[in-house]
Amino acid sequence: MAAAKRPALPVILLANDLLDGDVVFATGDAHGLCWSRDPGAALIGHDEATADRLDAFAAAELGGQRVVDAYLVDVAVEGGVPVPRHYRERMKTTGPSVRRDLGKQADLPLAEAFTRTAFARA
Amino acid sequence: MYRYDEFDERFVRERVAQFRDQVGRRLSGALTEDEFKPLRLKNGVYLQLHAYMLRIAVPYGTLSARQMRQLALIGERYDRGYGHFTTRTNLQFNWPKLRDIPDILDLLADVEMHAIQTSGNCIRNVTADHFAGVAPDEIEDPRPTAELIRQWSSLHPEFDYLPRKFKIAVTGAAHDRAVIKAHDIGLRILRHPDTNEIGYEVVVGGGLGRTPMIGKTVREFLPKADLLAYLEAIMRVYNLEGRRDNKYKARVKILVHEIGTAEFSRRVEEEFARLDGPSVNADPAEVARIAAYFAPPAYEALPATSGAFETAKAGNPDFARWVETNVTPHRQQGYAAATISLKPIGAPPGDASSAQMRLVADLAEAFSLSEIRVTHAQNLVLPHVKLSDLFALWQRLGEAGLATANAGLITDIIACPGLDYCALATARSIPIAQAVAKRFADPARQKEIGVLNVKISGCINACGHHHVGHIGILGLEKRGIESYQITLGGDATETAAIGEILGPGLAAEDVPDAIERIVSVYLAQRRAGESFIDNVRRIGLAPFKAAFQEASHAVA
Ligand code: HEM
Numbered sequence: 001m002a003a004a005k006r007p008a009l010p011v012i013l014l015a016n017d018l019l020d021g022d023v024v025f026a027t028g029d030a031h032g033l034c035w036s037r038d039p040g041a042a043l044i045g046h047d048e049a050t051a052d053r054l055d056a057f058a059a060a061e062l063g064g065q066r067v068v069d070a071y072l073v074d075v076a077v078e079g080g081v082p083v084p085r086h087y088r089e090r091m092k093t094t095g096p097s098v099r100r101d102l103g104k105q106a107d108l109p110l111a112e113a114f115t116r117t118a119f120a121r122a
Numbered sequence: 123m124y125r126y127d128e129f130d131e132r133f134v135r136e137r138v139a140q141f142r143d144q145v146g147r148r149l150s151g152a153l154t155e156d157e158f159k160p161l162r163l164k165n166g167v168y169l170q171l172h173a174y175m176l177r178i179a180v181p182y183g184t185l186s187a188r189q190m191r192q193l194a195l196i197g198e199r200y201d202r203g204y205g206h207f208t209t210r211t212n213l214q215f216n217w218p219k220l221r222d223i224p225d226i227l228d229l230l231a232d233v234e235m236h237a238i239q240t241s242g243n244c245i246r247n248v249t250a251d252h253f254a255g256v257a258p259d260e261i262e263d264p265r266p267t268a269e270l271i272r273q274w275s276s277l278h279p280e281f282d283y284l285p286r287k288f289k290i291a292v293t294g295a296a297h298d299r300a301v302i303k304a305h306d307i308g309l310r311i312l313r314h315p316d317t318n319e320i321g322y323e324v325v326v327g328g329g330l331g332r333t334p335m336i337g338k339t340v341r342e343f344l345p346k347a348d349l350l351a352y353l354e355a356i357m358r359v360y361n362l363e364g365r366r367d368n369k370y371k372a373r374v375k376i377l378v379h380e381i382g383t384a385e386f387s388r389r390v391e392e393e394f395a396r397l398d399g400p401s402v403n404a405d406p407a408e409v410a411r412i413a414a415y416f417a418p419p420a421y422e423a424l425p426a427t428s429g430a431f432e433t434a435k436a437g438n439p440d441f442a443r444w445v446e447t448n449v450t451p452h453r454q455q456g457y458a459a460a461t462i463s464l465k466p467i468g469a470p471p472g473d474a475s476s477a478q479m480r481l482v483a484d485l486a487e488a489f490s491l492s493e494i495r496v497t498h499a500q501n502l503v504l505p506h507v508k509l510s511d512l513f514a515l516w517q518r519l520g521e522a523g524l525a526t527a528n529a530g531l532i533t534d535i536i537a538c539p540g541l542d543y544c545a546l547a548t549a550r551s552i553p554i555a556q557a558v559a560k561r562f563a564d565p566a567r568q569k570e571i572g573v574l575n576v577k578i579s580g581c582i583n584a585c586g587h588h589h590v591g592h593i594g595i596l597g598l599e600k601r602g603i604e605s606y607q608i609t610l611g612g613d614a615t616e617t618a619a620i621g622e623i624l625g626p627g628l629a630a631e632d633v634p635d636a637i638e639r640i641v642s643v644y645l646a647q648r649r650a651g652e653s654f655i656d657n658v659r660r661i662g663l664a665p666f667k668a669a670f671q672e673a674s675h676a677v678a
């Protein structure tokens with residue numbers, strides 16, 4: 001599911017780790033990018049140049065056989081933390097809403113915040 | 123139960139070795155994802171939202187205690203301590219790591235199991251009536267037929283690249299518990315009205331998904347011996363004419379629909395006449411060898427009633443209620459089949475923890491001649507329980523939260539994994555099932571409502587059978603919000619029907635109210651003894667639509 005059309009800014013890059021399948025987020029600084037399991041650590045692309053950089057990283061990492069299903073996701077920044085605008089991708093940052101003991105929400109305190117915003121209605 | 127012969131054993135082991143090598147090459151970078159994906163899918167490995175998923179075949183829903191115990195072990199060692207039983211009577215693990223999957227497949231092979239042909243455009247795991255060999259209304263056990271088809275279709279070179287996935291279900295009973303009319307091919311074992319000979323009614327072109335269709339009978343009576351040649355003829359017509367240009371039109375149901383049942387039937391008969399039947403049909407000795415594995419187990423000669431059982435029922439209303447809903451008559455005197463509900467109120471339908479799987483394995487050994495069945499309704503069955511053991515069984519189940527008395531009732535809800543796990547989902551389905559089950563949790567109310575199938579899918583693919591639910595719920599996305607479409611009047615049995623849409627989509631929190639309204643119409647309008655689905659058929663959709671519309675604040 002490579003991104004056919006770039007979503008609206010700001011964006012983050014997410015993927016699944018090839019070996020583990022776990023959802024990972026591109027993180028880093030001006031010097032380089034790498035992957036983190038923590039959605040709160042995701043590098044937020046506020047401008048086209050950063051989004052380009054994330055795109056290029058996705059292509060390189062897919063090619064390098066380190067991740068699968070890498071694509072950019074549009075986010076809202078809430079309290080400095082990127083929250084995907086679409087509920088499907090929010091689910092990827094939390095874990096199953098019916099098993100709060102599993103997925104990122106289980107061991108990453110930050111994800112708790114996502115869970116609340118993502119599925120307040122449930 | 124069927125036991126692998128040397129060929130089966132070698133085949134499965136070779137496949138594990140091949141897949142181990144393929145995973146190795148994927149991890150080394152020698153295979154790209156595009157190259158690897160078809161290979162992993164052939165071995166039941168999907169990528170979902172949070173992780174990989176492994177789908178393990180449970181052929182015709184029959185499991186031994188030993189196999190169940192191995193599944194429990196895999197869940198514990200390589201997953202998160204639970205698995206999900208599906209409408210195709212398979213088991214899905216939601217969190218395996220790719221690097222571990224070859225080891226998991228080896229553990230499966232140790233107990234004669236695998237994940238082959240649980241995905242991809244091939245003939246999938248063949249399903250059957252979960253009361254096979256047990257049901258009093260059965261003409262013949264459908265499992266030897268299903269096993270024969272499994273052997274014939276496994277790695278059949280001609281059917282390895284079909285236009286689309288292909289699902290076959292078999293029932294040997296008058297009452298269809300295997301949803302055969304929603305399968306690409308449905309087989310019903312019957313007796314010829316004149317000769318009394320056993321044969322098959324052959325139904326083709328059923329299917330759910332984007333374009334739901336009820337299967338059409340293409341052959342009223344097929345002699346048993348001709349089964350494989352006839353199936354081969356169907357597959358050839360489909361393989362040749364089925365569309366490969368558009369995956370939404372590639373299922374055999376579309377072909378049958380487009381050219382018509384009569385023409386489809388004509389082409390199949392033509393092909394059937396042309397092909398060399400004897401070279402395709404199974405050797406009678408092989409058919410007999412397979413059938414022998416399914417011979418009735420060593421039952422004890424028991425009286426038709428059990429004093430201890432009757433006393434337990436009389437003294438314990440909860441037990442009596444469980445017997446009423448979850449215990450089914452057995453063809454063997456003194457025995458019964460017990461349904462273990464995987465729908466405790468508020469739990470994800472079809473999920474079982476490793477501890478529960480292990481308990482079910484123990485109970486199968488203690489009380490059911492080591493046999494277990496998986497049902498398309500995402501429950502388990504212990505098929506051969508002595509009446510005198512039912513009370514002890516129920517007590518042990520109760521200790522593990524497995525004695526919910528709701529089989530076939532409104533809280534026995536089928537739900538696909540939906541957006542909580544599935545990458546294709548447009549909405550969640552499990553939380554809807556949980557909310558509806560909680561709303562109707564009161565046992566007295568459930569009993570009053572009677573048989574009512576609620577089926578929920580998280581997208582149009584319809585893995586949760588919503589089209590054939592008495593009440594179907596389909597999760598969609600409407601302007602960035604989950605929205606649920608309700609259908610009414612579906613039927614998964616021999617009187618199969620596709621439900622009709624009641625009105626505009628609802629927000630998740632409005633679904634239980636809408637179901638409540640629908641049920642109220644039924645309770646107000648039913649005649650004595652009339653079931654929900656019979657009531658819908660008699661009074662039509664209009665009164666339900668009216669009540670529904672009052673309730674719906676549509677997600678406009
Ligand atoms: C990774 C998870 C899954 C994927 C990718 C998937 C994919 C699909 C797709 C694409 C279809 C539509 C086929 C068509 O219209 O031609 C479908 C149908 C179906 N699937 Fe699934 N599914 C998944 C999980 C499940 C589960 C968990 C179950 C059982 C609970 C299931 C059982 C079925 C059934 C019964 C149908 C409808 C029957 C038919 O094939 O027409 N699937 N699935």
Ligand code: SF4
Binds near residue numbers: 538539544545584585
């Ligand atoms: S119906 Fe849709 S959401 Fe549910 S399991 Fe199937 S593909 Fe996934």
